Amino acid sequence: MPDPGEGLLEAEIVAWRVAAGDVVEVNDVLVEIETAKSLVELPSPFAGTVAALLVAEGTTVEVGTPIVEIDDGAEPEPDDAGPNLVGYGASDGAPTRRRRRTRETPDHASAAAAMSAAYDQHEPGRRADEVQPATVVTAQASGDPLPTPGTAPSESQLVLASDPGDAKAKPPVRKYAKDLGVDLGIVIGTGPDGTITRRDVEAAAAFRYLDEQPAQGRILNDHAAFQASGPRIGDADAAPGQPHAGTSFSGSSFGAGFGPSEGLGGFDPRQGRAERRVPIKGVRKVTAENMVRSVQTHVHVTEWITVDVSATMDFVETLKGRREFTGLRVSPLLVYAKAICLALERNPELNSSWDEERQEIVYYGDVNLGIAAATPRGLMVPNIKGADRLSLLQLCQAINQLVQVSREGKLQPGDYAAGTFTITNVGVFGVDAGTPIINGDESAIFCMGSIQRRPWVVGTGADERVVPRWVTTLAVAFDHRVVDGEQGSRFLHDVASILQEPALALLF
Numbered sequence: 390m391p392d393p394g395e396g397l398l399e400a401e402i403v404a405w406r407v408a409a410g411d412v413v414e415v416n417d418v419l420v421e422i423e424t425a426k427s428l429v430e431l432p433s434p435f436a437g438t439v440a441a442l443l444v445a446e447g448t449t450v451e452v453g454t455p456i457v458e459i460d461d462g463a464e465p466e467p468d469d470a471g472p473n474l475v476g477y478g479a480s481d482g483a484p485t486r487r488r489r490r491t492r493e494t495p496d497h498a499s500a501a502a503a504m505s506a507a508y509d510q511h512e513p514g515r516r517a518d519e520v521q522p523a524t525v526v527t528a529q530a531s532g533d534p535l536p537t538p539g540t541a542p543s544e545s546q547l548v549l550a551s552d553p554g555d556a557k558a559k560p561p562v563r564k565y566a567k568d569l570g571v572d573l574g575i576v577i578g579t580g581p582d583g584t585i586t587r588r589d590v591e592a593a594a595a596f597r598y599l600d601e602q603p604a605q606g607r608i609l610n611d612h613a614a615f616q617a618s619g620p621r622i623g624d625a626d627a628a629p630g631q632p633h634a635g636t637s638f639s640g641s642s643f644g645a646g647f648g649p650s651e652g653l654g655g656f657d658p659r660q661g662r663a664e665r666r667v668p669i670k671g672v673r674k675v676t677a678e679n680m681v682r683s684v685q686t687h688v689h690v691t692e693w694i695t696v697d698v699s700a701t702m703d704f705v706e707t708l709k710g711r712r713e714f715t716g717l718r719v720s721p722l723l724v725y726a727k728a729i730c731l732a733l734e735r736n737p738e739l740n741s742s743w744d745e746e747r748q749e750i751v752y753y754g755d756v757n758l759g760i761a762a763a764t765p766r767g768l769m770v771p772n773i774k775g776a777d778r779l780s781l782l783q784l785c786q787a788i789n790q791l792v793q794v795s796r797e798g799k800l801q802p803g804d805y806a807a808g809t810f811t812i813t814n815v816g817v818f819g820v821d822a823g824t825p826i827i828n829g830d831e832s833a834i835f836c837m838g839s840i841q842r843r844p845w846v847v848g849t850g851a852d853e854r855v856v857p858r859w860v861t862t863l864a865v866a867f868d869h870r871v872v873d874g875e876q877g878s879r880f881l882h883d884v885a886s887i888l889q890e891p892a893l894a895l896l897f
Contacts, residue, residue, distance in 0.1 A: 390454045391431065396743065401449045402456065411439045419457055423671060423766070437461035449670060512764045558585040567593040606658055672767035683826050684744075688869040691824045692877055693780045696885040697845050699859040704891045713782050718792075719832075721840060722760075723785050726812065728887035729835055730756050730777040730784075731897040733810060736880040738872045739833040739865075740809050750871055759811035759828060760788070762795040769795060770828050771804035816840060822862040832871045836864040836882070863888075 390400060400422040413567055416432040419439075423429075440458040444450055556573035558566070562585055566573050571593045578585035671678065701724050708719045733740045733756050741752045758776035760767050771794075773779070775788045794800055809829040816839035825834045838861050845858035863885055867877045887894050 390450050390452050390456050392452050399449055399451045400429075402446050403428065403446050404446060405442055406430075407439050407442075407457075409439055409441055413437065413439060413459065417466070427802055427804070428766075428802070433459065435459045435461050457676050460855045498874050501787040518603065556585055557583050562587055562590060566590045566593075571597070657857060664746045672769070676768050679829060682824055683828070685834075686743075687827045689824075689866055690869045690872075690874070690877065692863055692874075692881055693798065693822055693859060693862055693864045694881055694885050695862045696889050697847075698840060698860045698861050698888045701888045702840070702859045708781075708785075714785060717785050717789050719785060720838070722812070722814065723781070723788060724759075724888065725835075725837055725884075726758060726773075726776065726784055727781055728884045728891075728894065729810070729812065730758065731887060731894055732880050732883035734777065735883055735897065736876055738876045739867055739880050741871055742809070742830045743832065743868065743871055749760065755809070757807050757809045759805075759808040759831075760791060760815040761811060761828070762792065762797050764798060764800075766798055769800060769805070770808065771795060771800050772808040772811075774807070811835070812837065822864045824864065825866050825867060827866060833865060833867040833877070833880075836866070838862040838864070861888075 401424075403421045405420050407413060407417075413419065413433045414436045415434065418616050419433045421428060422431060437459045440460045444456045450456060457804045494847050500801055503548070515841060536724055555579055557580075558573055563573065565587060566576075567586075569590060571590050573585060573590075576585055576593045577583065580586040580589070633697045664759050666703055698721070701721060704724060705719055705721055707782070708714050708723070735753050740756055741750055744751055755773050755775045756777035757772045759770045759772035764769065771791055772858045773784070773791060776784060776787070779787060791804075794804070808829060808831060809833060811834045812827075813823075813825050813834060814837040815823045816837045822838040823836050825836045840859050840861040842857050843860040844855050845860055846853060847856055847858070848854055863881060865884075883897075889897070
């Protein structure tokens with residue numbers, strides 16, 4: 390497994406493109422692997438025949454692990470020209486061989502000396518066929534004799550001690566059990582090493598109380614089933630030594646779970662759906678690690694503003710009719726992205742990062758605009774390099790290309806690298822706004838909310854009136870270590886101003 394880059398140490402075998410016996414040339418695709426950040430096709434570094442696939446699909450392997458064997462047809466160099474049997478000396482005219490490149494190994498003499506010292510072996514070694522007389526060792530028996538074999542106890546004899554004094558419980562728990570009238574001898578502790586906890590005592594007391602209550606028709610249980618399962622706590626004739634767990638009593642009315650209930654049409658809560666467990670790996674694992682690291686390092690502050698973006702919606706419709714944008718998908722995201730780039734020029738503090746190691750704040754020259762995308766592989770944040778230097782048409786082309794590659798799952802590690810600012814769009818899910826988590830080492834993230842028709846007050850004085858407008862809520866989360874409240878507020882206001890009136894972009 391070659392190093393896929395970006396500091397990744399492992400990858401998963403997704404699909405083999407070849408099988409044993411296939412003939413491959415140099416740079417032919419051998420396998421498709423999935424790293425924590427992308428799907429990558431690995432080319433063959435050799436030409437030859439695939440001898441064996443060493444790793445099955447779906448297996449995660451570390452970098453450097455052999456995954457495929459390719460026979461290039463070259464004859465292996467013989468180690469010796471003739472037989473050289475151990476114990477019979479070297480053959481005459483030993484051939485010269487090309488020196489193999491091997492890892493450095495410790496000196497054999499040093500290794501032998503270390504082994505001899507470790508085992509206190511100061512005698513010279515013996516030949517394998519040398520016969521040595523056996524040494525007679527005489528020992529005297531000491532101590533008590535071993536017990537004679539007896540009859541194995543029957544299953545009925547294997548009972549737990551029911552003496553409350555034998556139960557593992559701390560003095561406060563014992564007093565608590567005594568106050569509640571709970572016999573510790575029939576309670577199995579759920580604490581470390583079977584220790585009975587306060588919660589176990591409370592559960593035992595609660596179940597005993599339920600057992601003592603008469604049935605009032607609220608819950609109908611299968612009494613035959615739970616009576617057959619064992620004695621109940623509080624029963625005078627309960628067999629000693631029959632324990633009950635503090636959280637699950639097989640003999641109580643609730644021990645086997647709730648039975649069919651009145652008015653539920655035979656519904657049995659015991660017949661629940663099985664849980665599903667999924668290994669934490671790939672994109673999910675990296676996303677979780679990044680989110681935890683971001684929350685632990687950034688000082689998150691989030692601000693919102695609600696704005697009328699009707700002019701932006703009209704501008705989007707105008708761009709859709711332009712010949713330059715034919716074949717491109719034009720959406721409000723394009724205008725948002727351009728407005729953010731313009732606002733970052735005025736407020737460069739949000740296009741920066743905190744360098745803890747050097748104790749410096751890094752202000753980036755370009756805006757590498759990341760766009761959070763929900764892909765089939767999970768949340769991905771590829772970025773557009775130098776987005777602030779692109780024209781509106783070029784920015785639209787870059788966004789379209791990024792969306793297409795993301796949907797196809799063909800993003801490469803370089804597409805995620807060196808991001809400086811991120812946009813996340815929760816509005817596509819009908820959500821008004823959110824409090825996003827800053828991505829990576831960046832200092833801010835912008836959140837787009839849903840754009841909806843809402844009543845809005847327009848005009849002033851006598852002309853003031855309420856009309857339906859396209860309204861949305863914008864949010865920005867920033868790292869308060871780097872960005873002050875004034876700077877974050879000015880940035881959000883600048884973006885809102887452009888979206889409210891796109892012509893104002895000419896003033897930036």
